Amino acid sequence: MPPLLHLHPRDDVAVALRPIAAGTALSAGGRSVVAAEAVPPGHKIALTSIAAGTDVYKFGWPIGRTTADIAPGAHVHTHNVETRLAGVEGYTYDPVRHEPLPSTGAEFLGYRRTDGRVGTRNEIWILPTVGCVGRTSERIASIAAARHDRTVDGIHAFSHPHGCSQLGSDLEGTRALVAALACHPNAGGVLLVGLGCESNQLDDLVAAIPEPLRDRVRTLRAQGVKDEVEEGLALVGELVAEASRAERRPTPIGELVLGLKCGGSDGFSGLTANPLVGRMADMVVGSGGSAILTEIPEIFGAEHLLMARARDAEVFDRIAALVNDFKRYFLESGQPVSENPSPGNLAGGITTLEEKSLGAVQKAGQSLIDDVLRYGERVRRQGLTLLEAPGNDAVSSTALAAAGATLILFTTGRGTPLGFPAPTVKIASNSDLAARKPGWIDFDAGGVLANGLDLAATALLDRILALASGEPTASERNDEREIAIWKRGVTL
Numbered sequence: 001m002p003p004l005l006h007l008h009p010r011d012d013v014a015v016a017l018r019p020i021a022a023g024t025a026l027s028a029g030g031r032s033v034v035a036a037e038a039v040p041p042g043h044k045i046a047l048t049s050i051a052a053g054t055d056v057y058k059f060g061w062p063i064g065r066t067t068a069d070i071a072p073g074a075h076v077h078t079h080n081v082e083t084r085l086a087g088v089e090g091y092t093y094d095p096v097r098h099e100p101l102p103s104t105g106a107e108f109l110g111y112r113r114t115d116g117r118v119g120t121r122n123e124i125w126i127l128p129t130v131g132c133v134g135r136t137s138e139r140i141a142s143i144a145a146a147r148h149d150r151t152v153d154g155i156h157a158f159s160h161p162h163g164c165s166q167l168g169s170d171l172e173g174t175r176a177l178v179a180a181l182a183c184h185p186n187a188g189g190v191l192l193v194g195l196g197c198e199s200n201q202l203d204d205l206v207a208a209i210p211e212p213l214r215d216r217v218r219t220l221r222a223q224g225v226k227d228e229v230e231e232g233l234a235l236v237g238e239l240v241a242e243a244s245r246a247e248r249r250p251t252p253i254g255e256l257v258l259g260l261k262c263g264g265s266d267g268f269s270g271l272t273a274n275p276l277v278g279r280m281a282d283m284v285v286g287s288g289g290s291a292i293l294t295e296i297p298e299i300f301g302a303e304h305l306l307m308a309r310a311r312d313a314e315v316f317d318r319i320a321a322l323v324n325d326f327k328r329y330f331l332e333s334g335q336p337v338s339e340n341p342s343p344g345n346l347a348g349g350i351t352t353l354e355e356k357s358l359g360a361v362q363k364a365g366q367s368l369i370d371d372v373l374r375y376g377e378r379v380r381r382q383g384l385t386l387l388e389a390p391g392n393d394a395v396s397s398t399a400l401a402a403a404g405a406t407l408i409l410f411t412t413g414r415g416t417p418l419g420f421p422a423p424t425v426k427i428a429s430n431s432d433l434a435a436r437k438p439g440w441i442d443f444d445a446g447g448v449l450a451n452g453l454d455l456a457a458t459a460l461l462d463r464i465l466a467l468a469s470g471e472p473t474a475s476e477r478n479d480e481r482e483i484a485i486w487k488r489g490v491t492l
Helices: 131-147 168-182 202-207 211-216 228-243 273-286 303-307 313-331 343-347 353-364 393-403 431-436 445-451 453-468
Strands: 013-016 025-028 031-034 044-046 055-058 061-066 107-112 123-128 154-157 187-194 217-221 249-252 257-262 290-293 369-373 383-387 407-412 424-428
Touching (some): 013 055, 123 131, 123 228, 131 154, 131 187, 168 187, 168 202, 168 393, 187 202, 211 217, 211 228, 257 353, 273 353, 273 383, 273 407, 273 424, 273 445, 273 453, 313 369
Parallel strands (some): 123 154, 187 217, 257 290, 369 383, 407 424
């Protein structure tokens, strides 16, 4: 494997694939340079002179503007490049030609629900309306899991600190998110646990669940019963009895709903793991399935690439509105839209938000964008959907699960143990991380650099089918299951 990777003929930088010592003679993209300084793996080296105030290109697109003259062989990073992002923008619909997507007849073993959707797990979920009964929900889940071991795939409580002291759209967002989770096809039964006096009232929450799905939902008001734990256990017992009748059956891969997520990204994420996940998204969508992309602030600087893939002008307008609404959310809070990458991203070689975004959007593959969802909404059609949520790992992954993702493909270059309601497949962007943290990682995408995308895609598809069929992910083995709700309003 060569020491440098040049990604696009337009690029004036290359990416170091291993540590580069000062004075090392290098070549990439038809150019030869000598490293002027040590460059860590994942970071960028200039292949030509770049004048101050000039755009720097990677992936064939600008990733920032130079703040000083950069000589060939120099390290290109935050000390000599800054973001070009500022505020809201005007966008023009300029659609690109769409190529046919790959498809496959591959199958997994899934649980088909009465509404036709297919789950990858058959679990009982306990969802509190409010933080006051979060620990109560967890206690019910712990006891019930011991009582009903192996009867269903799991019994889990997803506590959170919200549901009271909220107003208006902030409260509506919490209610919509919890209601959407209650509709998830991986839940064979759902117990909603309320306190009784909270803002997020049980009756309003149940009303937000479509009537055909309410037959697998039970409710408990803790203030209205003598022993809320025993009452909750009895209700869970009913749900287990009903859910235990479900069986895994061979199901086309087109019944999957993939959540697309990256967290703790590094300079390799946009070279290996994210393009690999894009292949999986295209395969599932091309086979009649669905994929959901979120983390809206982490498409800033690359949004035009997604907008050009809008199914039609109406979808384009909704993407543009979503992106600019999110930019206003930052600006109205007195924050720049470019307040990203994170410290870990910077250490891994990502310099600007544009660079991070150009790597991140590769998770969406090449398919057209068929729909746009606001926070707390559920996926409503096949194809690729763009979902409103911030970049925060826990908040955005929870939103993906609530939208209906039955498997979340989570790429990472730095590593994280987090898991969410839907099985969360951790895909390492580099083999060093996969070797150091085998307890966190489900798949090593580092081999893409040595063996190419095709071999890695075949291996990852096999892994996805096994995990969708019931093999536990690393986060499931570690009992890493949680939710986080996006709170945007005042607290009373």
